[in-house]
Amino acid sequence: MTKKLLLIDGNSIVFRAFFAMHTQMDRFTNQAGLHTAAIYGFKLMLDHILADFQPDAALVAFDAGKTTFRTERYAEYKAGRNQTPTELTEQFPYVRQLVKASGMHAYELPNYEADDIIGTLAQAGDQAGYETLIVSGDRDLTQLATEHTTVAVTKKGVTQTEHFTPAYMLEKLGVTPTQFIDVKALMGDSSDNYPGVTKIGEKTAISLIQEYGSLIGLYEHIAEMKKSKRKENLINEKEIAFKCQDLARIRRDAPVTVSLADLTYTGPDHAALVDLYQELDFKSFLTKLAPDEATAPTGEAAVTFTPLTAASLAAVGQLKAPLTLHIEQSQANYHLAKVEGFALGDGQHWFASRDATLLTQAPIKGLLADPKVAINLFNAKAHLVLLNRLGIDLTGIDFDLLLASYLLNPTLNADDVGTLAHEHDYLAILSDEELYGKGAKRQLPTDDAVFLRHLVAKGQAIAKLQPQLVAKLKANEQWPLYTQIERPLSTVLAQMEMAGIKVEKATLEAMGSQLSERLSELETAIYQDAGEEFNINSTKQLGTILFDQLGLRPIKKTKTGYSTSVAVLEKLVDQHPIINKILAYRQIAKLQSTYIAGLLKVIHADDKIHTRYLQTLTATGRLSSVDPNLQNIPVRLEEGRKIRKAFVPSQPGWQIFSADYSQVELRVLAHVTGDANLQADFLAGEDIHAATARRIFHLLPDEEVDPNMRRQAKAVNFGIVYGISDFGLAQNIHVTRKQAHEFIQAYFAEFPGVEKYIHDIVASAREQGYVETLTHRRRYLPDIHAKSFNLRSFAERTAMNTPIQGSAADIIKMAMIKMPAALQAHGLQARMLLQIHDELVFEAPAEEIPQLAQVVPEVMDSAMQLAVPLKVEKKAGATWYDLKKLPD
């Protein structure tokens, strides 16, 4: 067996951990006020790597101090760095303790950096026949990759890593690990503060090293390079380049005083870890460390409850509101799920049973249907639907742990009580995955004692977390968002889902057979063109046919091979007749599999489709729709649009009615930016994209906006909402990057309020760590501080886009909440069925349509008062396909 050596770059991982958890810094302090986020993150990473790699020998290297041989040779090395915050420096001693308690060696060497220790030991490991894994947050260490040494660099957070082998580097960067040093020499490193050669960045550096093989090779052949500014710079700065090469090169001969034999990994020292965790208040690590083996499974507190039977039902009547209810479903789709069991209690007494029929009997049914009895639970909408199926009208919902937690942080993706409770530091419960298992192995405990105790533990977690989360919502100014928007919305959504939309099977089936015919014709023709049969649905096989067999030029690569996406295929249309056939095949295959077969599979016995809206999923506050997704039924292309013919009213003589907000996101933009020109354009009530075109192309009042100008202005408007870049815009409208840049500049000149807003929102995200919508819906953006340009830019675009997209979501939600009462007040039978982000779809008796066309837009455009009017367009027709615009 090959021995395995683990080398960890302590400093860089601790830094990564610190900044990864920066936004939650305040949550991570022990009772003495010591910050612990970096220690915590470091331990997460450690556990992950140790479980994964299982080393025989291990060492964590740290930097010894500020001065090293590099600073002696180049005084500016790492100069100008911000001072490490004390919140971080105070954690280093504990990290070292943690390393030792985990059975690993911590090591540092005066005058050298952690990198050099690692480089030296990795080399020793290679020579001694070890398989070595280096873990760092710093890409520079990839230069140490060899056939037997892999370098894992943290990607996002601390537990996700990207593994660099020499082959992977060649593929990804185009250079070998050794060449990487020379690339750094040319491009420099701004964070380590050495310059490289003027005007040479990563791309140029890589192509130069690829061409000449090495830095030395480049200077040997510099005379042959054709005259250019770059050549001049290279000649003038030759000395700097070699200096930088010296700085970039990690030493493999540092005078380390440990040998591989000293580094044996001994595994964790339990007693030492317990002491340390206690000092740090690491409760979750403590419970993992000391499972209560005799009794409960890890983390599940002993709970007392009464197993409920028909005979003992009366005792439930003694419970005092507020009550906490948890119903366990057999599957996520609550339209079909069975009730596996439930727990009900008031914080003092708990009852639990596997028998769902008990819910439908007195006194439980009465308590649940009583609006004066406050109910706490997890996932209000699921409970509303499940209980409705049992004939119970749940009315008194007060606290929904899932919804409250989502508002506090929409990017947590826990969807069971246990996991979510852990996120809020409540640990006396197991997650479903821990108790039930996952995937195919998932199974509910057959033992009543274990299963019912878990359901009660869920109830207790909900009851316990309520006051805490309510206080947080109030502190965040999110209480109205919870009580006035999201909580009532649950009920409205439940009604829409239960109503369902009628879909005609026969219509879909008829379309399906037509599509099948066309598919087999196209298939034959494609095989003919290709000269052989293959799986057209396989991108891999298709890539081989197009680019290897037919010799077409690959336009783009994915990480697994050639890209064959529409964008690529469209560029190849003129090269070969097979391309158009593949495009047609793809389009039809998509309709057939996703929309014909897919929808047929989910039509219920009542001939309706009952989607589920996920109210706590998206990062922006939008809804999403699953089982099936009814928010992406085709509309843009006629062939796909025909699918909508199958969506029909549920009763004869009824029609489909739809109302959509016109340009909500841009109107929200006009509101939040306060931009006078953008607001004026909306107040004038003209075509907004044409108005934008007039401004950015400086048209005279009597000049006409040609369609191309309008198209470009529209793309600019979209770009602004998405967090614009010249590159992205250029790609979208097929102009040069320079032109795109000019469009954006022209836009900002005309709409200075928008430019200021973009600047301010990014600054505010940096300061506060989050952004907000008009209703104080919040999204944290930890990556706004990321060192990686990519991650940081992404966070900046998100900072810009989320308040816009999220506020638009707020607005339609407010309209939806008011809708049922408004319909009822007008004595209408109409029912709201679907929400598609900026559109609401209804069904109603034909004779109600004129009234509906009044009432619905009125509710929608008065949902929130903005600085510009909200405009609503309406349509009606016999099916979802046949909708025709109604006059204003």
Add this chain to the structure above:
DNA sequence: CTTTTCACG
């Protein structure tokens, strides 16, 4: 179980 592609706002 991840990757690629494509449907929607």
Add this chain to the structure above:
DNA sequence: ACGTACGTGAAAAGT
């Protein structure tokens, strides 16, 4: 100099 549009869900292939 850096490298891209924002937010979703479903199907199919392939590891």
